[in-house]
Amino acid sequence: MTAPTDRPTLDQVAERAGVGRGTVSRVINGSPQVSEHTRRAVEEAVAELGYVPNLAARALVTRRTDAVALVISESEERVFSEPFFAGVVRGISAGVSAAGRQLVLALAAGEERPLERYLTPQHVDGVLLVSLHGDDPLPELLRTRGLPVVLGGRPPSGYGGAYIDVDNVGGAKAGVAHLVARGRKRIATISGPHDMGAGQDRLAGYRAALAAAGLDEDPALVVEGDFSEVSGLQAMRSLLACHPDLDAVFAANDLMAIGALRALREAGRQVPEDVAVVGFDDSPLSRVTEPPLSTVRQPVDEMGRGMAEMLLRLISGADGDTHEYAVLPTELVVRASS
Amino acid sequence: MTAPTDRPTLDQVAERAGVGRGTVSRVINGSPQVSEHTRRAVEEAVAELGYVPNLAARALVTRRTDAVALVISESEERVFSEPFFAGVVRGISAGVSAAGRQLVLALAAGEERPLERYLTPQHVDGVLLVSLHGDDPLPELLRTRGLPVVLGGRPPSGYGGAYIDVDNVGGAKAGVAHLVARGRKRIATISGPHDMGAGQDRLAGYRAALAAAGLDEDPALVVEGDFSEVSGLQAMRSLLACHPDLDAVFAANDLMAIGALRALREAGRQVPEDVAVVGFDDSPLSRVTEPPLSTVRQPVDEMGRGMAEMLLRLISGADGDTHEYAVLPTELVVRASS
DNA sequence: TTGAAAGCGCTAACAC
DNA sequence: GTGTTAGCGCTTTCAA
Numbered sequence: 001m002t003a004p005t006d007r008p009t010l011d012q013v014a015e016r017a018g019v020g021r022g023t024v025s026r027v028i029n030g031s032p033q034v035s036e037h038t039r040r041a042v043e044e045a046v047a048e049l050g051y052v053p054n055l056a057a058r059a060l061v062t063r064r065t066d067a068v069a070l071v072i073s074e075s076e077e078r079v080f081s082e083p084f085f086a087g088v089v090r091g092i093s094a095g096v097s098a099a100g101r102q103l104v105l106a107l108a109a110g111e112e113r114p115l116e117r118y119l120t121p122q123h124v125d126g127v128l129l130v131s132l133h134g135d136d137p138l139p140e141l142l143r144t145r146g147l148p149v150v151l152g153g154r155p156p157s158g159y160g161g162a163y164i165d166v167d168n169v170g171g172a173k174a175g176v177a178h179l180v181a182r183g184r185k186r187i188a189t190i191s192g193p194h195d196m197g198a199g200q201d202r203l204a205g206y207r208a209a210l211a212a213a214g215l216d217e218d219p220a221l222v223v224e225g226d227f228s229e230v231s232g233l234q235a236m237r238s239l240l241a242c243h244p245d246l247d248a249v250f251a252a253n254d255l256m257a258i259g260a261l262r263a264l265r266e267a268g269r270q271v272p273e274d275v276a277v278v279g280f281d282d283s284p285l286s287r288v289t290e291p292p293l294s295t296v297r298q299p300v301d302e303m304g305r306g307m308a309e310m311l312l313r314l315i316s317g318a319d320g321d322t323h324e325y326a327v328l329p330t331e332l333v334v335r336a337s338s
Numbered sequence: 339m340t341a342p343t344d345r346p347t348l349d350q351v352a353e354r355a356g357v358g359r360g361t362v363s364r365v366i367n368g369s370p371q372v373s374e375h376t377r378r379a380v381e382e383a384v385a386e387l388g389y390v391p392n393l394a395a396r397a398l399v400t401r402r403t404d405a406v407a408l409v410i411s412e413s414e415e416r417v418f419s420e421p422f423f424a425g426v427v428r429g430i431s432a433g434v435s436a437a438g439r440q441l442v443l444a445l446a447a448g449e450e451r452p453l454e455r456y457l458t459p460q461h462v463d464g465v466l467l468v469s470l471h472g473d474d475p476l477p478e479l480l481r482t483r484g485l486p487v488v489l490g491g492r493p494p495s496g497y498g499g500a501y502i503d504v505d506n507v508g509g510a511k512a513g514v515a516h517l518v519a520r521g522r523k524r525i526a527t528i529s530g531p532h533d534m535g536a537g538q539d540r541l542a543g544y545r546a547a548l549a550a551a552g553l554d555e556d557p558a559l560v561v562e563g564d565f566s567e568v569s570g571l572q573a574m575r576s577l578l579a580c581h582p583d584l585d586a587v588f589a590a591n592d593l594m595a596i597g598a599l600r601a602l603r604e605a606g607r608q609v610p611e612d613v614a615v616v617g618f619d620d621s622p623l624s625r626v627t628e629p630p631l632s633t634v635r636q637p638v639d640e641m642g643r644g645m646a647e648m649l650l651r652l653i654s655g656a657d658g659d660t661h662e663y664a665v666l667p668t669e670l671v672v673r674a675s676s
Numbered sequence: 677t678t679g680a681a682a683g684c685g686c687t688a689a690c691a692c
Numbered sequence: 693g694t695g696t697t698a699g700c701g702c703t704t705t706c707a708a
Contacts, residue, residue: 007460
């Protein structure tokens with residue numbers, strides 16, 4: 001029975017195997033420069049002693065950590081209420097652990113300063129950023145530190161690095177076009193925050209679809225929400241109060257669509273006969289409402305996985321093309337409510 | 339403009355401030371043994387150089403990492419589809435970051451071996467475990483390694499460490515008692531997996547409530563699910579096929595309750611007039627179904643936060659009472675469907 | 677192919 | 693109070 005805290009070190013393994021310290025290190029790291037014989041001896045000693053390399057020591061000399069950070073610039077509240085993040089994290093987690101690395105999660109609500117200190121090449125090998133607001137300089141800052149960075153979502157201006165986005169414009173266009181095709185004329189929208197790429201792009205898609213259909217855009221039919229259910233509820237209420245003649249709503253995410261549904265029910269409006277609803281960001285929530293919501297599905301899992309893979313490529317890559325990017329397709333899922 | 343990779347070291351700060359290396363270290367670590375004057379000088383140098391301590395080096399000598407791991411023994415699929423985890427992670431994340439530590443997330447679907455290697459005192463200061471299955475020996479193993487451990491949920495037999503659980507038995511009892519009070523006589527249950535504490539306890543609560551009401555327990559009215567929506571759907575279908583006379587269902591979580599709702603609708607049964615439904619694990623999902631679900635709410639946030647706090651106490655504590663535990667109360671939330 | 681030696685950047689024990 | 697010193701456990705030249 002060894003003392004719990006005293007884990008065996010490299011030297012102990014070396015002594016046990018009757019070789020030098022360097023040789024053990026080579027075996028551990030899979031160097032081909034070792035004879036089959038000694039390798040076996042070392043591996044045996046490792047097994048017997050239950051040796052596990054000390055990552056801190058290794059990181060100190062290699063200047064790598066085998067860890068990557070995922071920064072979510074959002075309150076915990078939203079991160080977990082919005083199904084979008086679940087999908088992205090799932091994808092990222094899969095991609096990162098498939099590469100044998102550790103994922104360090106950092107929720108950055110508001111204050112980024114402490115985080116900024118943590119995000120250095122000494123602590124993590126790379127950084128994934130999601131749900132950026134406004135023109136956040138953080139990603140570009142990290143890049144100047146020499147840290148590989150991949151963004152999820154449309155990058156802020158001034159950012160010249162890698163990113164993966166989904167086709168928000170196209171998705172919104174498809175959602176609104178669907179409403180148009182169903183004969184709707186007075187189509188309102190509950191948009192996302194104007195300081196976020198996703199919010200801007202979905203609004204742009206809404207406008208493009210109206211224009212394509214030859215419908216006039218009525219600014220009064222556009223209300224800004226913050227992607228939360230209550231904001232959708234409030235937006236829909238005010239929309240109904242001022243424009244009871246509207247016959248359809250495009251909500252920039254599923255949570256707001258659900259809020260809208262509640263406001264509609266509250267006002268005694270029939271869905272979809274009277275007012276049709278289409279949301280964005282398809283999640284389990286969309287299925288359990290009554291009637292179920294038609295939504296635009298974005299490939300969140302693939303987005304996460306893609307981000308992880310891109311980052312790993314940047315990390316191990318010979319500092320190649322750091323401007324890589326991808327835009328994933330979105331897809332309309334039609335259900336009863338429209 | 340300094341080279342991006344060459345971050346300043348302690349010695350450079352020391353030189354700049356005109357003091358010794360040890361002094362800088364004391365300032366960084368907030369030792370009171372430093373004169374106001376030199377402290378100021380050092381802080382200035384730190385600011386000017388943009389010095390950030392190298393955590394790997396520090397961890398190497400202090401043998402602490404300031405990181406704690408959260409191990410979720412569940413597939414990514416379930417971790418993110420089940421709102422329970424969102425709440426727990428939110429609570430944990432809040433507690434951990436409030437203590438200035440990093441949370442390292444590890445999803446352990448099935449294979450635990452690689453993880454087991456990672457979870458050593460050299461890599462993390464402590465471990466949080468959630469959603470254990472069967473009699474998993476992992477927590478006890480970690481404890482013998484001298485690693486502080488806190489469990490979420492009822493501990494497996496043989497575990498003698500700290501944990502936080504919620505009152506699953508009491509909650510289930512309350513849910514079923516509510517059904518009884520509404521005059522229901524043939525109350526079925528869709529239970530959780532029998533290899534999980536939560537599954538067992540909620541089933542026990544169901545039984546206790548029936549017994550307390552003087553109702554006979556019919557084994558045929560008990561169907562085992564796996565906490566997923568489809569399992570709830572299938573369970574309800576088979577229940578309806580064999581026992582169309584049932585007048586209420588208690589589902590061991592919200593997802594399965596939603597599945598049950600779908601099966602009921604599919605079969606043309608009226609909810610709650612014909613068949614009343616009560617679920618467990620109140621989440622946003624419960625509110626958006628039609629009719630909304632009555633459910634038993636467990637304080638998931640507090641559970642997470644409590645776990646984090648307990649762990650931090652164990653870590654910094656003088657190795658005091660490691661058998662600490664808490665059982666948090668659950669609460670019935672009555673909505674239209676029962 | 678392998679051993680020996682030189683640090684990586686930091687903290688802590690010890691002098692002053 | 694503060695400087696100096698000795699490692700923490702590892703990788704990586706550099707010789708042999």
